[in-house]
Amino acid sequence: MYLSYLLPPLAIAGLATALAIIILLAERYLMDYGEVELKVNDKLYKVKGGSTVLSTLKQEKIFIPSACGGRATCAYCKVTAVKGFGEVLPTEAPLLTKEDLTKNVRLACQIKVKNNCEIRIPDELFSIREFRARVDSITDLTYDIKHFIFRLLSPPEIEYKPGQYIQFQSQPYGDVSDSVYRAYSMCGLASERNQVELMVRLVPEGICTTYMFKHLKAGNEVIITGPYGDFYLRDSNRRMVCIAGGSGMAPIRAILLAMTPEEIERRRPIFFFGARSRKDLFLVDEWREFEARHPAFKFVPALSGPEPDDDWTGATGRITDVVAQFVPDAKDCEGYLCGSPGMLNACVEILCKLGVDEEQIYYDKFA
Amino acid sequence: MTSLPDRPVKADPKLFEIEEKLRQGNYLKDENRSLNRLLEDDAALIASLNMDMAFVISQLDMFYKEASEGLGEPVLLENSYEVSFREDRGKIACPWGDKFFAPKAVVYARNIKTGATLRFSVLGLHMLKRHGFFQGQGSPFRLEPKELKSFFEL
Amino acid sequence: MQEIGAFVIFFASIFTSNILLTNFLGMCSYLSVSREIKTAWGLGIAVVFVMTITSIANYVVYYNILVPLKLEYLEYIAFIIVIAALVQVVEMIIERTSDRLYASLGIFLPLITVNCAVLGAALFLIIRKYDFYQSLAYGAGSGIGWMLAIMALAGIRAKMSRRSKVIPALEGPGIVLIITGIIALGFIGFSGIVQIN
Numbered sequence: 001m002y003l004s005y006l007l008p009p010l011a012i013a014g015l016a017t018a019l020a021i022i023i024l025l026a027e028r029y030l031m032d033y034g035e036v037e038l039k040v041n042d043k044l045y046k047v048k049g050g051s052t053v054l055s056t057l058k059q060e061k062i063f064i065p066s067a068c069g070g071r072a073t074c075a076y077c078k079v080t081a082v083k084g085f086g087e088v089l090p091t092e093a094p095l096l097t098k099e100d101l102t103k104n105v106r107l108a109c110q111i112k113v114k115n116n117c118e119i120r121i122p123d124e125l126f127s128i129r130e131f132r133a134r135v136d137s138i139t140d141l142t143y144d145i146k147h148f149i150f151r152l153l154s155p156p157e158i159e160y161k162p163g164q165y166i167q168f169q170s171q172p173y174g175d176v177s178d179s180v181y182r183a184y185s186m187c188g189l190a191s192e193r194n195q196v197e198l199m200v201r202l203v204p205e206g207i208c209t210t211y212m213f214k215h216l217k218a219g220n221e222v223i224i225t226g227p228y229g230d231f232y233l234r235d236s237n238r239r240m241v242c243i244a245g246g247s248g249m250a251p252i253r254a255i256l257l258a259m260t261p262e263e264i265e266r267r268r269p270i271f272f273f274g275a276r277s278r279k280d281l282f283l284v285d286e287w288r289e290f291e292a293r294h295p296a297f298k299f300v301p302a303l304s305g306p307e308p309d310d311d312w313t314g315a316t317g318r319i320t321d322v323v324a325q326f327v328p329d330a331k332d333c334e335g336y337l338c339g340s341p342g343m344l345n346a347c348v349e350i351l352c353k354l355g356v357d358e359e360q361i362y363y364d365k366f367a
Numbered sequence: 368m369t370s371l372p373d374r375p376v377k378a379d380p381k382l383f384e385i386e387e388k389l390r391q392g393n394y395l396k397d398e399n400r401s402l403n404r405l406l407e408d409d410a411a412l413i414a415s416l417n418m419d420m421a422f423v424i425s426q427l428d429m430f431y432k433e434a435s436e437g438l439g440e441p442v443l444l445e446n447s448y449e450v451s452f453r454e455d456r457g458k459i460a461c462p463w464g465d466k467f468f469a470p471k472a473v474v475y476a477r478n479i480k481t482g483a484t485l486r487f488s489v490l491g492l493h494m495l496k497r498h499g500f501f502q503g504q505g506s507p508f509r510l511e512p513k514e515l516k517s518f519f520e521l
Numbered sequence: 522m523q524e525i526g527a528f529v530i531f532f533a534s535i536f537t538s539n540i541l542l543t544n545f546l547g548m549c550s551y552l553s554v555s556r557e558i559k560t561a562w563g564l565g566i567a568v569v570f571v572m573t574i575t576s577i578a579n580y581v582v583y584y585n586i587l588v589p590l591k592l593e594y595l596e597y598i599a600f601i602i603v604i605a606a607l608v609q610v611v612e613m614i615i616e617r618t619s620d621r622l623y624a625s626l627g628i629f630l631p632l633i634t635v636n637c638a639v640l641g642a643a644l645f646l647i648i649r650k651y652d653f654y655q656s657l658a659y660g661a662g663s664g665i666g667w668m669l670a671i672m673a674l675a676g677i678r679a680k681m682s683r684r685s686k687v688i689p690a691l692e693g694p695g696i697v698l699i700i701t702g703i704i705a706l707g708f709i710g711f712s713g714i715v716q717i718n
Binding site: 031086 | 582586587590592595598599602603606609610613614616617619620621624625
């Protein structure tokens with residue numbers, strides 16, 4: 001009697017349960033890839049299958065550069081897929097160039113480790129570590145550039161070539177619900193291995209710099225990975241022409257501070273620092289002192305638009321013109337540049353014109 | 368004027384993917400409308416304001432080109448606009464997935480006669496030009512059609 | 522309805538009794554996903570896939586569970602659950618077998634769960650009392666027919682966006698519905714070949 005009332009709900013419940021079991025079984029057998037072998041360059045790793053290359057490598061303590069954290073928007077996490085990965089996916093296609101496609105370059109955050117496979121990455125990525133660090137101090141250099149010192153907690157030391165950069169991970173704040181990663185050059189003494197120093201300029205509406213400027217306080221813990229990059233001092237006898245603008249001073253400072261007195265004597269570095277007006281200049285005294293200690297070194301701050309009350313008697317004009325004025329013949333020089341992409345292009349152009357071999361002009365490619 | 372309904376089922380799923388990316392990238396900040404609706408509303412607004420968008424875009428393009436050559440120095444254009452350029456390192460991929468990588472750069476412009484100011488990001492200019500996307504309400508680089516109209520005195 | 526061959530039903534459900542153009546089912550995604558041929562193709566393939574599988578599954582559920590228990594009136598709710606669950610499983614199978622297909626169909630599969638043409642096909646094959654093979658043919662045919670219709674519309678819209686000027690009042694869904702009507706009229710031309718209902 002009651003059965004006729006109970007039957008319909010029971011039938012639907014039974015059907016739903018049966019389908020749920022099918023879904024669970026499918027998940028159990030289809031989604032479990034078991035243990036697979038991932039070959040990175042010549043090293044073999046036994047990993048759990050099913051995740052992206054980026055997160056699988058992170059488990060194995062290999063850190064591929066990535067700014068967006070795996071959302072296929074930054075195109076930094078490119079790796080060469082040797083074997084075991086299918087065709088290019090629609091999600092990564094917009095970020096791959098023609099050259100990438102011919103060389104089998106793929107986005108590590110999109111391709112998944114499903115069976116035994118092999119990838120190639122630059123060797124230096126193996127030495128990259130993830131560090132927990134504590135903010136030691138934050139000081140203003142100008143109205144929009146700050147100097148950050150981080151003390152490393154674990155691992156306690158970092159080994160890097162002066163000029164290299166790290167990736168800083170921001171935490172969610174306010175409206176921003178994501179963690180993002182951004183690259184900043186280290187500006188401190190490479191011999192002080194227990195700390196990392198950065199110079200950061202506030203980017204208008206920038207997610208990471210706003211976090212660092214408005215939300216980060218001394219004592220906070222942060223995550224950084226590094227070191228990355230192939231911008232460092234090359235060994236030669238050529239004179240060094242260093243050009244920087246804004247927070248681009250960071251890697252140049254790391255390079256110059258790490259040089260021995262003999263090296264400075266031999267390389268006779270000249271450092272051009274471009275700014276708009278006096279309020280954009282910083283650390284001038286430190287460089288004057290450095291100049292006094294090393295007569296072979298020269299510091300040339302140049303203002304492109306000094307204010308009337310700046311009392312500026314130094315070099316004025318566009319940085320490229322100032323360089324041409326101080327180094328009319330640069331045949332025996334090497335260029336070390338850091339700044340905005342527009343400035344980099346203009347400086348490469350002028351240095352080539354002054355006789356520098358384009359092969360001997362170095363700057364960070366992360367721009 | 369706006370005819371397509373606001374519900375997900377009825378719109379192009381590609382647009383949801385883009386919308387999601389735009390939300391993550393903070394290009395839609397306080398926007399309550401769906402991307403579909405926003406695009407149509409803004410297009411309708413442009414039509415009702417009787418603005419020549421081709422002219423506006425060509426002006427913005429010209430601002431970008433001239434300002435970027437100034438390397439941060441203000442550049443005077445035909446004695447009527449002053450533009451300057453602010454560039455940082457790094458590139459932003461266009462969230463619409465069209466292989467465009469914008470420099471992290473902002474153009475600031477001032478109408479010398481009226482004193483009105485305008486700022487736009489290079490990515491914002493691209494998204495306006497290629498995708499008709501002005502960005503959402505409250506988004507830091509939204510190009511408000513009414514402000515564009517008054518800036519160019521149209 | 523035993524007298525109609527499965528192949529005839531397959532053919533008829535593509536052309537003469539196209540589920541979209543004669544029954545006007547599955548219109549919402551048809552109108553909105555027909556802007557580009559590529560996306561229309563993606564959705565079309567997904568619909569073929571899902572419609573074929575769910576037609577068979579719903580046939581089995583109806584005749585082996587609902588009919589013996591005399592619960593035929595539960596067909597709507599039962600079919601919807603079956604469709605939703607199968608779309609999940611199909612999604613997992615695709616993810617396992619082809620990253621590429623998964624990445625391009627991924628966004629369409631959830632849409633198909635709520636595509637009324639899929640439910641419509643299941644209900645039609647019950648109303649018309651098809652047997653197992655006829656149901657299979659009807660499901661696959663309707664899916665292909667739906668894909669054919671959306672591809673045709675996407676092709677026309679792609680051409681129109683470059684060449685034609687549409688009066689503003691008819692832009693968007695307006696002109697699309699008119700085009701659909703004309704395509705449907707065109708498909709009446711097939712009706713002399715074979716007729717099912």
